[in-house]
Amino acid sequence: MATGTRTTSETRRHFLRRGLASGALGLAGILSAPAAWCRELAGNLARIGGRIVMRDDVDYPQWWSSMAWYLFKPQRFPDLIVRARSDQDVIAALAHAREKNLKVVVRSGGHNPARAVLREGGLLLDLSRLRDVQIDVAAKSAWVEPGIHGEDLVHLLAQQGLDFPAAHTGIVPIGGYILGGGLGWNMPERGIACRSILAAEVITADGRKLVASADQNRDLWWAIRGCGPGFFGVVTRYKLQLFPLHTAMTKSKYLFPLERLPQVCKALEKVTVEKEERLEILAVVGRFFPPDKPPEERDLVCAVSVFAFADSEEDASRLMQPWTNSGLPGQSLLKVENRVMDYEQLFAGQETDFSSPMRTAVENIWTDDISGALQALAGKMQKEPPPSPRCFALSAWGFSNTREDETSCVHTPAPHYLSWYLMAEEEAHLSRNRVWMDDAVKLLRPMTRGHYINEIDPLHYPQHVEECFSKDSWKQLAQLRKHHDPDGLFFTWLGHGENT
Numbered sequence: 001m002a003t004g005t006r007t008t009s010e011t012r013r014h015f016l017r018r019g020l021a022s023g024a025l026g027l028a029g030i031l032s033a034p035a036a037w038c039r040e041l042a043g044n045l046a047r048i049g050g051r052i053v054m055r056d057d058v059d060y061p062q063w064w065s066s067m068a069w070y071l072f073k074p075q076r077f078p079d080l081i082v083r084a085r086s087d088q089d090v091i092a093a094l095a096h097a098r099e100k101n102l103k104v105v106v107r108s109g110g111h112n113p114a115r116a117v118l119r120e121g122g123l124l125l126d127l128s129r130l131r132d133v134q135i136d137v138a139a140k141s142a143w144v145e146p147g148i149h150g151e152d153l154v155h156l157l158a159q160q161g162l163d164f165p166a167a168h169t170g171i172v173p174i175g176g177y178i179l180g181g182g183l184g185w186n187m188p189e190r191g192i193a194c195r196s197i198l199a200a201e202v203i204t205a206d207g208r209k210l211v212a213s214a215d216q217n218r219d220l221w222w223a224i225r226g227c228g229p230g231f232f233g234v235v236t237r238y239k240l241q242l243f244p245l246h247t248a249m250t251k252s253k254y255l256f257p258l259e260r261l262p263q264v265c266k267a268l269e270k271v272t273v274e275k276e277e278r279l280e281i282l283a284v285v286g287r288f289f290p291p292d293k294p295p296e297e298r299d300l301v302c303a304v305s306v307f308a309f310a311d312s313e314e315d316a317s318r319l320m321q322p323w324t325n326s327g328l329p330g331q332s333l334l335k336v337e338n339r340v341m342d343y344e345q346l347f348a349g350q351e352t353d354f355s356s357p358m359r360t361a362v363e364n365i366w367t368d369d370i371s372g373a374l375q376a377l378a379g380k381m382q383k384e385p386p387p388s389p390r391c392f393a394l395s396a397w398g399f400s401n402t403r404e405d406e407t408s409c410v411h412t413p414a415p416h417y418l419s420w421y422l423m424a425e426e427e428a429h430l431s432r433n434r435v436w437m438d439d440a441v442k443l444l445r446p447m448t449r450g451h452y453i454n455e456i457d458p459l460h461y462p463q464h465v466e467e468c469f470s471k472d473s474w475k476q477l478a479q480l481r482k483h484h485d486p487d488g489l490f491f492t493w494l495g496h497g498e499n500t
C-alpha cells in the first residue's frame with residue numbers, strides 16, 4: 001500500500017531521527033513561520049478548518065513530538081497530521097487520504113502504550129481538541145467527544161450527581177480508553193466501561209456518518225465496545241450510560257514488606273470471595289518505602305489500596321469489613337485509613353509513577369491465579385531488578401465479574417488483572433527493559449488466560465492481540481473490517497498490517 005509522496009530529503013530525515021529520538025523538540029522551538037503558511041491548500045485539504053501539518057513543515061517536529069504522550073518515541077513518521085475541529089474536517093481528511101492513497105490512524109490523546117498513533121507514513125487524524133460534553137441528567141446519559149480527559153468528564157458529571165467509570169489516571173482521554181474496553185474506577189460494580197457505550201457517531205472509510213447503537217448498525221456498535229486500536233472507522237462522539245455518584249468514596253491504603261506478600265495474597269483471595277461489588281482492591285508492588293527517600297533508595301514493598309464506593313461512613317465501614325477482619329491491616333508498615341475522597345483526591349492519591357511518560361514496556365494478563373502471578377512477578381523484580389527503580393506491577397483483584405456478552409467484542413476471560421510497567425530514565429534502559437519484559441512474559445505464560453488490548457505491545461508480541469479476544473470475536477472483527485473498510489484505509493493493529 002502506498003503511503004503518499006515523500007518530500008523529505010534523507011538529510012532532513014536523519015536530523016529528525018537524531019534530534020527527536022528521545023522526544024526532544026529539536027530545532028522546532030527556534031524556527032518560526034510554518035511552511036503551511038505560504039502553501040496553497042487545495043482540494044479536500046482546503047475544506048479543513050482545523051490545523052494541517054505536513055512532513056516538510058518547520059513545525060512538524062514539534063507536532064510529531066506531541067502526538068505520542070510518552071518521552072521515548074518510535075522512529076515512525078506520518079506524512080501528514082490533521083487536527084480536526086469538526087466532523088466536516090474528519091470527512092474532508094478521509095477524502096484526502098482516499099484520493100492520495102494514504103493510510104489513516106486516529107488519535108484521541110496519544111496515550112496508547114504501543115504509541116499506536118505514530119505510524120510510518122499516512123495521515124494522522126488528531127481528535128484531541130474535540131472535547132464537548134452534553135449531559136442529559138434525567139436520562140442519565142451524555143454525548144461525549146473523544147478528546148475529553150477522564151478527570152474533566154467525572155468533574156462535570158459530579159456537579160450533576162452523576163458518574164462514569166473513567167480510567168484511574170485522570171489525564172487519559174475517553175476516546176481510546178473506552179474503545180479498547182476501559183478498566184475504570186469501581187469496575188467490579190460498574191463493569192468494563194465500554195459496555196456503557198449506548199451509541200456512537202462513526203465516520204466510516206467511505207466518508208459516511210453513521211450512528212451505531214443496539215438498534216442501528218449494531219455490528220459497528222459491537223466492535224466499538226472493546227476493539228481498541230484496530231478499529232476501522234472514526235468515532236467522533238460516544239453516548240454514555242451514566243451512574244449515580246457515590247457520595248462517600250472511601251480509601252484505605254497499607255504498605256507491607258515484600259516478605260509478607262504470601263500472607264497478603266492469601267488474605268486478599270479470601271476478601272475477594274467475601275466482598276461486595278462496591279469494594280475495589282488494587283495491590284501494587286514497587287519501590288515505595290520509605291516514601292521520603294528517592295526511588296533508588298527505597299525497598300520493594302506491596303501497597304494495598306482498598307476503595308469503598310459507599311454512600312455514607314457506615315456504608316463504607318461495612319463494605320471494608322472483609323478486609324478489616326482479615327487481620328492484615330495491623331501488620332502493615334504504614335497505613336492511611338478511611339479517607340473520604342472526591343475524584344480529584346483519588347487521582348492525586350496514587351503511590352506509583354502512574355502518570356509518568358517514561359514508560360517503555362507495558363504488558364498485562366487476565367488470570368485466575370492472581371496470587372501466583374503477582375508473587376512470581378514480584379520475585380523476579382526482587383531477584384533481577386529492572387533498570388529503573390520506578391517500575392511497578394499492579395494487580396486488580398476480583399475486577400471483572402461479567403465475562404462474555406454478545407453485545408460487545410471486549411473479552412475479560414478471568415476475574416483478576418495484572419499489568420506491569422517498565423520505565424526508562426535513559427536510552428540504554430530501553431533494550432534492557434525489552435529483555436526483562438520477554439522473560440516476564442514467558443514467566444507468566446502458564447497463568448495467562450488472555451490480555452487487555454489497551455496495555456499491550458503488539459509489535460513485540462503480535463500474538464497477544466488475538467489473545468485479547470475470543471476466537472469467534474477475532475474472526476468477526478476481521479470480517480467487519482473487510483466489510484466496512486474494504487480498501488484498507490485505516491491502519492490496523494500494530495504488527496498486523498503493512499506500514500506499521
Ligand SMILES: Cc1cc2nc3c(=O)[nH]c(=O)nc-3n(C[C@H](O)[C@H](O)[C@H](O)COP(=O)(O)OP(=O)(O)OC[C@H]3O[C@@H](n4cnc5c(N)ncnc54)[C@H](O)[C@@H]3O)c2cc1C
Nearest residue numbers: 107108109110111112116167168169176177182183229235
Ligand atoms: C498514564 C496512563 C494511565 C492509564 N490508565 C488506564 C486505566 O486506568 N484503565 C485503562 O483501561 N487504561 C488505562 N490506560 C491505557 C489507556 O486506556 C490507553 O492508553 C488508551 O489507548 C488511551 O486512549 P487515547 O485516547 O490516548 O488513545 P490514543 O493513543 O489516542 O489512540 C490509540 C488508538 O486507538 C484508536 N483510536 C483512538 N481514538 C479513536 C477514535 N476516536 N476513533 C477511532 N479510533 C480511535 C486508534 O487506532 C489509535 O491508534 C492508561 C494509560 C496511561 C498512559
